[in-house]
Amino acid sequence: MSGYSITEPSRRQKWVAGTLVVLYALITIMPLIWIITTGFKSPVDSISYPPKVLFEPSLEGYVNLFTTRTRVSPEQLAQLPPPKRWYEEIVRNRDMVIAGPSRYGERFMNSVIIGFGSTFLSVFLGTLAAYAFSRFKVPLKDDLLFFILSTRMMPPIAVAIPIFLMFRKLGLSDTHLGMILLYTAVNISLAVWLLKGFIDEIPREYEEAALIDGYTRFQAFYKVVLPQAATGIASTAIFCLIFAWNEYAFAVLLTSGTAQTAPPFIPTIIGVGGQDWPAVAAGATLFLLPVMIFTIFLRKHLLRGITFGAVRK
């Protein structure tokens, strides 16, 4: 069809738009690709100048990420029995032997426990609060909602010192519980507001029908309201997880040992045995995966969730 149409862009327009989108996507995805590729470079390749786009892939970064190593003299190395595993061989090529596992796995697990734990708690409490705000007459409802929102009106880190002192007094410093509570406190306002919007959109008649059908208020809530709020819950969960997972400042300040999450740990890899960029990149790459998988898993809900409620039917 030739001629101008309001609804259908011309082939040329589509081509231009497509090119722009692809270019923009390439620019934004470049750092990500760089991190992922650096993880598979050898240390020498990772700092070569000009930067190497084509390189011989190596798992050295990943091996270094998960191990601690000791340098040995060539004579001692020659006396050792031949390496049993592929990663031992990689390490010996650098005149080193594996001394033990690194702390990355532990820190990663801390991130999982604290990230998912606080996400669960935020969404759980947020859903209950949002349901109450949406359905019941709560005294001072508007003021309470504003108060909840106001907790996000300054950067959370602005209250870092009071929180640091409070955690020390309460014995919450460097504990999983402390970090879960902290991230939940930060996320809960977002969760309440997002979820209230979703629950407001669910007609009350569904619950009333369930009440009439012989169910209690709580049964109506979890059998009828929850399934319908699934979209909202999923997208809220993603937002909460992304915050808790990536949070760096509080993690640096409040954790050092048992409850340290991956973000403050990853930079410390640099100090061990020279500037080991491939190991840092490998750590960052692995760290990206859970949020990515979680998001892809809930992607359909997320897309609907972001636009949901934007248009009144």
Added chain:
Amino acid sequence: MAEIIIKNLRKDFGNFTAVQSSTFKIEDGEFFMLLGPSGCGKTTTLRMIAGLELPTSGEIYIDGEEVGQKPASERDIAFVFQMFALYPHMNVRKNISYPLVSQGFSRAQVRAKVAEVARILGIEDILNRPVGGLSGGDRQRVALGRAIVRNPKAFMMDEPLGALDAEFRERMAEELRALHDRMRATTVYVTHDQLEAMQMGDKIVVMNHGVIEQFGTPQDIYDKPATMFVADFIGSPAMNFLKFRGSVERGATTISLGGVSHGVPEMREPRDGDLVFGVRPEHVRLVDAGEYRGKVRATEYLGTTQIVTLDTSNGPLKARIGAEQPARVGETVGIEFNAATVTLFDSQSGQALRSDLNEGVIGHG
């Protein structure tokens, strides 16, 4: 099945009184209409009977038991919502079985009951479909199925035909009435559509501003309105109101309107002052002679009948006459009324004056 008695029921929302001291009785097996304009308190009344709102004061008896402050789940009634409120995450079968599951029926019993209901409603072929893609009529049937499946004491219906298009409405109204006649279940039905109320109801309560204006059979409400509001709200076109100043004696059978004497049913109460002469359009005759005269302002052709709008010395008047009768705009014609059908109202209060016609039907006085 059960009779429902409402005593002095009242509901306040803050400073706003939605329902003021309602009292009426719904007989066992009756198809009962709550009729009124939006905001009149009819839906609030229904929701209080169902237990979705708790009354501020007053009592509700279902089957002899006072349930006013009980939760909906303990009242054993079914509710059909205007928007149907089918559970969107379940298919048709699950929607219909849902009330049974809460009562702990076995799987086999649930299957059998759902199959029976589906047969009654003619929806056997859509049982396994999701409710999302159903037509309005089918959704309505599924909502009815969910209501009738557990054999409740009574049905509450909140404008159940309101979401359907006009053509389908007619058909569902017939289906609903047929279903009721078959099951003989006490049904309380809320509507703002007076035709629907007249067509389907055994009894009608007309509400306005939270107050019951009249309670009775469709015939009584149409022929013997208790207030000007009822007379105006029921019937299309509405009852004619001709305003006049005068007085009526107890036992009078005529009144003077525009200097002409008109017959009325024998009056049972005297009144003096601003009165209203109420007559339905179909009880107005146009004649060649006649002392009371009016000028034809417009005519509306309706096939077998026509609506003629006239200007009289007491205000505009509509007459429903045969389509074949001549009525030309601009013509002046004589007007006669069917005396036995006339209702006089007090202009101030809007209440009907008691007469031979409505004695014993209207509640006040």
